[in-house]
Amino acid sequence: MTGLTNQNQLTQALKTEAKKQGFDLVGIARTPGSTRIQMRTDALQRWLKAGFEGDMKWMNAPRRKNIETLLEDVTSVLSVGINYYVKTEKKMGALSIGRYAWGRDYHKIIEQRLKRVGNWLTKERPECRWKICVDSQPLLEKAWAEEAGLGWISKNSNLINKDYGSWIVIGHLLCTEPLTADKPTVPLCGKCQSCIEACPTNAISEPFVVNSKLCLAYHTIENRAKQLPKEIENSLGNWIAGCDICQEVCPWNQRQLKSSSDPEMQPKQWLVQLTKEQVLTWTDSEWHAKLKGSSLKRIKPWMWRRNAKAIQN
Numbered sequence: 065m066t067g068l069t070n071q072n073q074l075t076q077a078l079k080t081e082a083k084k085q086g087f088d089l090v091g092i093a094r095t096p097g098s099t100r101i102q103m104r105t106d107a108l109q110r111w112l113k114a115g116f117e118g119d120m121k122w123m124n125a126p127r128r129k130n131i132e133t134l135l136e137d138v139t140s141v142l143s144v145g146i147n148y149y150v151k152t153e154k155k156m157g158a159l160s161i162g163r164y165a166w167g168r169d170y171h172k173i174i175e176q177r178l179k180r181v182g183n184w185l186t187k188e189r190p191e192c193r194w195k196i197c198v199d200s201q202p203l204l205e206k207a208w209a210e211e212a213g214l215g216w217i218s219k220n221s222n223l224i225n226k227d228y229g230s231w232i233v234i235g236h237l238l239c240t241e242p243l244t245a246d247k248p249t250v251p252l253c254g255k256c257q258s259c260i261e262a263c264p265t266n267a268i269s270e271p272f273v274v275n276s277k278l279c280l281a282y283h284t285i286e287n288r289a290k291q292l293p294k295e296i297e298n299s300l301g302n303w304i305a306g307c308d309i310c311q312e313v314c315p316w317n318q319r320q321l322k323s324s325s326d327p328e329m330q331p332k333q334w335l336v337q338l339t340k341e342q343v344l345t346w347t348d349s350e351w352h353a354k355l356k357g358s359s360l361k362r363i364k365p366w367m368w369r370r371n372a373k374a375i376q377n
């Protein structure tokens with residue numbers, strides 16, 4: 065314990081600790097949050113009602129609508145973000161893979177770093193309880209990150225930060241300690257619609273709303289069917305794992321962005337020079353070895369082959 069009796073001091077020290085552990089973005093929100101949290105929760109309800117989750121039935125978990133169900137007596141939310149943009153481009157002619165997955169599995173990185181932050185908090189406030197959420201926990205992550213001032217939810221539905229664009233992965237540490245909140249971010253998409261116009265399948269059915277059933281990221285990563293729908297196959301272009309089109313066209317990502325120097329975010333070489341022939345000839349055990357420590361493990365070897373066969377060039 066370092067004797068941080070004042071909550072403002074504790075909040076500042078916690079943020080400093082989070083930065084020290086390797087997070088580029090750090091912010092705090094207080095529960096139950098502003099009215100926008102309720103608005104985003106209502107939007108989730110409409111999204112589910114429209115069936116936009118496709119086969120991701122886990123998106124229906126009632127707990128996603130109430131942060132209290134994740135940690136009893138939660139009062140504060142620490143939102144963190146890591147910049148995953150690297151100046152590297154994929155090799156000419158190589159298959160396209162979402163940038164978020166070029167480095168080591170972000171779930172593991174964020175969880176490990178947040179655990180260290182949580183342990184630091186325990187030293188300062190032994191009675192405080194905390195819980196880590198990265199992706200798999202039913203938390204509306206982008207809504208809480210917006211609330212904590214990390215960025216705004218954009219029309220392609222990704223969170224954008226003024227300095228890093230939307231090339232950020234996020235995670236959360238919920239805790240029972242009352243911390244000092246940051247201001248929510250103000251949206252800055254303005255009149256722009258570039259992402260909506262660029263999406264090859266019109267998956268952005270209206271500003272801020274992505275219909276997963278039309279999204280290439282959903283089909284290449286989550287769809288477990290033996291064959292992809294014909295209209296998806298026809299629009300795949302070169303995308304074998306994920307899709308970055310709606311982010312690549314965004315003006316907030318067109319500027320000179322800071323290339324991440326985080327060793328964990330540096331691209332694995334095979335991912336930026338992957339060919340269709342490799343995808344189709346590697347054995348399952350070769351695939352398992354390649355995918356070790358990667359978030360792309362979610363795409364099984366047979367799915368890589370299915371996706372590659374659907375790419376029409």
Ligand code: B12
Binds near residue numbers: 103112123271
């Ligand atoms: C399910 C999911 C998917 C699904 C569905 C995508 C989606 N947009 O929902 C699929 C498989 C398609 C997917 C794809 C991708 N994903 Co994903 N995904 C998730 C997950 C697990 C849940 C998202 C969610 O809650 N969806 C439900 C719907 C209702 O939420 P939503 O689209 O965000 O809608 C919100 C806004 O639209 C807003 N809203 C609605 N109406 C209105 C109106 C106004 C006026 C405003 C301002 C806002 C607004 O409120 C809604 C509710 O919060 C999160 C992790 C998590 N636990 O949160 C990661 C997450 C969103 N994914 C992430 C990533 C990186 C991706 C991809 C970029 C990967 C890739 N390169 O292929 C793509 C991006 C595709 C896209 N354009 O969204 C990151 C995004 C980081 C960021 N900067 O935002 C997250 C946060 C994971 C993480 N921990 O970092 N994903």
Ligand code: SF4
Binds near residue numbers: 263264274278280
């Ligand atoms: S990730 Fe690709 S398919 Fe999905 S909404 Fe964005 S541009 Fe459309």
Ligand code: SF4
Binds near residue numbers: 252313
């Ligand atoms: S392309 Fe335009 S509308 Fe889409 S997210 Fe970027 S700024 Fe917003």
